[in-house]
Structure formats: C-alpha cells, structure tokens
Amino acid sequence: MMHLSQSAPAHVQSTHYTLLATTEILGKLVLVATVGSWADTLGYFWTLTILVASLVLVTVLTIRAPTILHSDGTRATRLKEK
Secondary structure (H helix, E strand, C coil), X not given: CHHHXXXXXXXXXXXXXXXXXXXXXXXXXXXXXXXXXXXXXXXXHXXXXXXXXHHHHHHHHHHCCCHHHCCXXXXXXXXXXX
C-alpha cells in the first residue's frame, strides 16, 4: 500500500495513503460484522465451515489463475519435490 501511494503525485501522496488505509479498515469492519451475524444466526460450526470453504476456494482460484493476473508474468507453481 505504501508503494502504491509513493507512485502517486507528491501533492496527493498523504491523502492517497489515508484513503487506502481507511478503505482497508472499513473492509475489515464490514467483514467482522458480517461474520459476527453469521455466528449468531448459524452457529460457530457452520460459520467456520463457510469460512474454511471460502479459504479453500480462494486458494484454488489463486493457484489456477491465468498468467496475466500475476504481477511478474509467471504462473503460480507448486513446490518442487526433492
């Protein structure tokens, strides 16, 4: 995030960083409030199940992402066996 703000014009760098940091915190706050309501409604077991399933889905999608989505132009690879 700091690197991104450093690439902004000098007269807006601090505002840019503040906006990005505020957006990050608001995103986390919304996530915590949502998960809290899931825990109250569904219970801890089903909430944890949903979160673990979403973690697995994001991990699989990240590994199988097209090359263009990676910043260095390479595809994510599995660890090589020794």
